[in-house]
Amino acid sequence: MLRLIATRLLSLAITLMAVSLAIFLILEVLPGDPAAIMLGTAAREDTLAALRLEMGLDRPALVRYLEWVGGILHGDLGTSFTYKLPVSTLVAERLAITVPLSLLAILISTALALPLGVAAAAKRDGPVDKAVLVFSQLGVAVPNFWIGLLFILFFSTYLGWFPAGGFPGWAGGIVPAFKALLLPAVALALPQAAVLTRVTRSATLEVIGADFVRTARAKGVDRSATLRRHVVPNALIPVTTILGLQLSFFFGGAILVENVFNLPGLGRLAYQALAQRDLIVIKDIVLIFAGIVIVVNFLVDIGYALLDPRLRSRS
Amino acid sequence: MRGIMRLRPNTTLVVGGILTAILIATALLSLVWTPELPTRVRVAMRLKAPLENGFLGTDHFGRDVTSLLMAGAWNSLAIAWPAVLLGAAIGTAIGCAAAAWKGIADEIAMRASDVVFAFPAVLSAIMIGALVGSGPLAAVLAIAVFNVPVFARVTRGVALQIWTLDYISAARALGKHPIKITLQDVLPNIAGALIVQVTIQLALAILTEAGLSYLGLGVRPPNPSWGRMLSDSQTYLSQAPWLAIAPGVAIALSVLGLNLLGDGLRDALDPTLRGRGVPA
Numbered sequence: 001m002l003r004l005i006a007t008r009l010l011s012l013a014i015t016l017m018a019v020s021l022a023i024f025l026i027l028e029v030l031p032g033d034p035a036a037i038m039l040g041t042a043a044r045e046d047t048l049a050a051l052r053l054e055m056g057l058d059r060p061a062l063v064r065y066l067e068w069v070g071g072i073l074h075g076d077l078g079t080s081f082t083y084k085l086p087v088s089t090l091v092a093e094r095l096a097i098t099v100p101l102s103l104l105a106i107l108i109s110t111a112l113a114l115p116l117g118v119a120a121a122a123k124r125d126g127p128v129d130k131a132v133l134v135f136s137q138l139g140v141a142v143p144n145f146w147i148g149l150l151f152i153l154f155f156s157t158y159l160g161w162f163p164a165g166g167f168p169g170w171a172g173g174i175v176p177a178f179k180a181l182l183l184p185a186v187a188l189a190l191p192q193a194a195v196l197t198r199v200t201r202s203a204t205l206e207v208i209g210a211d212f213v214r215t216a217r218a219k220g221v222d223r224s225a226t227l228r229r230h231v232v233p234n235a236l237i238p239v240t241t242i243l244g245l246q247l248s249f250f251f252g253g254a255i256l257v258e259n260v261f262n263l264p265g266l267g268r269l270a271y272q273a274l275a276q277r278d279l280i281v282i283k284d285i286v287l288i289f290a291g292i293v294i295v296v297n298f299l300v301d302i303g304y305a306l307l308d309p310r311l312r313s314r315s
Numbered sequence: 316m317r318g319i320m321r322l323r324p325n326t327t328l329v330v331g332g333i334l335t336a337i338l339i340a341t342a343l344l345s346l347v348w349t350p351e352l353p354t355r356v357r358v359a360m361r362l363k364a365p366l367e368n369g370f371l372g373t374d375h376f377g378r379d380v381t382s383l384l385m386a387g388a389w390n391s392l393a394i395a396w397p398a399v400l401l402g403a404a405i406g407t408a409i410g411c412a413a414a415a416w417k418g419i420a421d422e423i424a425m426r427a428s429d430v431v432f433a434f435p436a437v438l439s440a441i442m443i444g445a446l447v448g449s450g451p452l453a454a455v456l457a458i459a460v461f462n463v464p465v466f467a468r469v470t471r472g473v474a475l476q477i478w479t480l481d482y483i484s485a486a487r488a489l490g491k492h493p494i495k496i497t498l499q500d501v502l503p504n505i506a507g508a509l510i511v512q513v514t515i516q517l518a519l520a521i522l523t524e525a526g527l528s529y530l531g532l533g534v535r536p537p538n539p540s541w542g543r544m545l546s547d548s549q550t551y552l553s554q555a556p557w558l559a560i561a562p563g564v565a566i567a568l569s570v571l572g573l574n575l576l577g578d579g580l581r582d583a584l585d586p587t588l589r590g591r592g593v594p595a
Contacts, residue, residue, distance in 0.1 A: 011426070014426070015426065015429055015430055015433075018426070018427075018430045019430050019433055022430065023442070026442055026443070026446055027442060027445060027446065030446055031445075031446055037445065037446075137571060137574065137575065138567070138571065140518075140570070140571075140574060141518070141522075141566075141567045141568075141570035141571035141574060142563070142566075142567045142570075143522055143525050143526060143529075143563065143566055143567070143570075145525075145526060145529050145545065146525075146545060146559075146562075146563035146566065146567070149545060149548070149549060149552075149559050149563070150559065150563070152549075152552060153552055153556055153559055157552055157553050157556070164552075245432070248432065248433060248434070248435045249435065251435050251438070252435025252436055252437040252438060252526075253435075255435070255437045255438065255441075255530070256437065256526050256529060256530065259529075259530060260549070267437075270438065270441055271441065271530060273441075274441045274444055274445055274449065274532075277445065279445060282441060282442065282445050286434070286438055286441070286442050289434075289435065289438055290433040290434055290438070291433075293432075293433040293435075294429075294433050297433075
């Protein structure tokens with residue numbers, strides 16, 4: 001088990017290094033002169049030179065890369081070019097929206113998908129199964145930002161139950177903050193719930209076909225107890241894997257949904273940074289998003305090695 | 316019983332095929348005919364409700380929504396197709412190489428695809444947009460990048476199975492080069508799986524393109540796109556709510572059609588996927 005964690009940790013470190021290197025190459029080396037990109041074509045030569053000096057572009061790329069990564073390890077993400085603030089401050093404020101939003105969306109998605117998927121598989125081709133299949137096909141096809149728009153149209157403009165967008169901040173209490181996050185979270189969750197429902201359904205069907213399920217039934221364990229005790233726990237393994245992989249879709253979706261609901265989250269910051277050509281901020285945010293995805297998938301990997309003895313390497 | 320099951324017409328395939336055919340036909344038709352010129356601004360006609368002016372009404376510039384939707388279908392496919400094909404070509408080549416040489420080549424290819432997987436397509440688009448300027452090129456590249464690891468993994472998975480078959484061992488024993496085996500024996504046998512994947516990825520690409528153009532990272536104005544129609548509609552949500560409906564329905568139906576087509580093709584190509592229910 002320890003050896004498994006050690007190899008996984010090593011591969012995690014290598015992956016994170018490769019990702020940071022790729023981001024650095026794309027945003028700092030490939031453009032040739034990042035300062036020219038940030039200031040645009042109309043920039044004067046002395047302004048350009050000043051920015052180059054500020055960004056340390058006179059030094060070799062390798063040195064700059066090591067400084068960037070070294071800084072991140074110390075919690076120093078550099079200074080935003082447009083906001084003139086430490087990127088770590090900007091990011092910390094935004095994470096207080098994006099992380100709760102994504103967690104809420106994952107929670108809603110799982111809470112919908114698990115029962116629906118298991119119920120559909122339990123009575124294959126029954127009415128529940130057919131309804132679930134229709135839900136999952138439609139859910140996958142509908143863009144999350146459109147669901148967001150329709151929610152605003154119905155719940156905010158028409159019924160006036162929810163704010164049409166914006167975020168009151170956590171200081172004003174949990175309830176208004178939660179209210180501002182609920183519609184975006186549901187919009188973000190629905191398409192992913194559709195995917196997860198399909199995965200849960202087919203994982204459950206696969207386990208239902210296994211010999212130990214037939215044995216349990218032959219032993220006299222009733223249907224619902226078989227499902228609860230033998231089928232569902234085993235079906236959860238592939239479901240967890242997909243949930244880990246979905247994280248990158250939740251983050252990608254968050255960028256869109258934050259823009260629909262005008263939430264000042266990390267995704268919106270990334271989008272604004274692109275509009276302002278603030279490469280320093282873009283570089284950090286891309287790394288943070290990708291880093292979280294990689295680390296969470298590492299934890300999922302380790303997690304089910306702990307849960308499932310079959311996946312542990314024998315030492 | 317099984318024989319009868321197999322004879323049952325695959326409704327998924329038919330419905331998906333029809334929806335996809337409508338999408339492609341609309342896109343092609345928009346090149347030669349739309350009810351109005353999609354870019355024609357008519358200030359006097361702005362924000363007219365459906366049927367009041369044109370079938371689906373007009374937008375804030377007085378442009379005909381039906382014509383915008385039709386032209387949007389073409390622009391959506393014009394981004395999605397090249398992006399998926401580019402991603403599929405690179406990914407399939409990587410997957411084939413990984414399956415043919417295994418070992419280190421395989422390990423590197425799979426770890427690299429893990430790295431690419433960590434980037435959501437919208438994030439890649441922002442990064443590539445910073446590099447080449449946001450626009451159709453950035454959108455195509457971002458969607459293609461996202462597709463590379465998908466195809467690398469799918470190809471590797473099915474190709475590895477083919478490589479274990481006896482006739483491949485025979486070909487190798489005869490001294491046939493791995494590249495020749497890949498081209499002549501492996502690729503024709505995995506083509507079905509790849510076509511299914513292309514269909515499904517096209518659906519995802521249309522969805523992603525809509526998201527990117529919603530953010531303004533796709534086709535540039537005044538070229539119409541479904542995503543931007545939705546983002547424009549947001550400003551006039553209380554005055555002209557219908558503007559927020561049609562483009563979303565168009566996106567959803569296109570994605571639904573391609574997904575159903577993909578599922579239907581998979582079932583048609585692999586009838587062994589049918590499982591069993593809980594033993595009663």
